[in-house]
Structures are given as structure tokens and as C-alpha cells.
Amino acid sequence: MAVFHQNLTDEEKADVRRFLRGLEIFSKMSSTMPLQYVKAFCLVALDEGKGVGDYAKEAGAQQPIMSRWLLDLGERNRHKEPGHGLLTHRSDPMQLNKRQMVLSNKGIAR
Numbered sequence: 673m674a675v676f677h678q679n680l681t682d683e684e685k686a687d688v689r690r691f692l693r694g695l696e697i698f699s700k701m702s703s704t705m706p707l708q709y710v711k712a713f714c715l716v717a718l719d720e721g722k723g724v725g726d727y728a729k730e731a732g733a734q735q736p737i738m739s740r741w742l743l744d745l746g747e748r749n750r751h752k753e754p755g756h757g758l759l760t761h762r763s764d765p766m767q768l769n770k771r772q773m774v775l776s777n778k779g780i781a782r
Contacts (some may be wrong), residue, residue: 685704697782703754708733712741712760713779721772723764742773 680688698705698713708731715727728738740750742759749755758779764770 677697706741709741710747712738713745716742716745716759716773717775717779723770723772727773745779747776760761 695710711731712727715730715733724739724742725735727742728735731738743750744755745753745759747757747760757776759773760776761771761773764772
């Protein structure tokens, strides 16, 4: 049986190195940071100002679950304890009862 071995290109290796550096930021904050939190943070970072439901759709998650992830990434988690402080929210100027998720100063610094 022949073994097929394909090496990554230099560009792919650079992508993997950047990915590992990004993961390191989260692991320094918490050695048990769930990957779902990292994904939720990235979704907000790539397109700030959406609501929880929008990010839930993008992640393929249910809205209540995404809400928990985003809360835990905020100043206070769902248990009203200190969160990770990476996200904050603002009122949607067009619909004041809706909240838009954005990066906090700490989240921007990451």
C-alpha cells in the first residue's frame, strides 16, 4: 500500500502559523477557551454591528446558544460574573430594542 504525502505550500504554512498565533491569544486568556467562543469572536471581528441572530445564522448555531457565547465574551458573562471583556454592545440606532455586537477596546487590542 502506497503512502501519499503532500507537503503544504509556503503560503499554507504561513496561514497555519498565523492561525496558531491567533489561537495563542485566546489560550493565554483561558486554557479552556471553547473553540465556539473563538469562532463567535471572529465573526464579530470580521463584521461588527450585527445582532445575535445574524451571528447565530453565520455560525450555524441556535440564537440562545450564540447569545450565551457572546455574553461570555463580554464584560459580564451569563452568570453575571466577569466575562472575557472582548465584546460589547450598542443600541441599534434604527431599532433601539435591538443590540449590535462590537469589539471592546480589549477585543480590538487582541
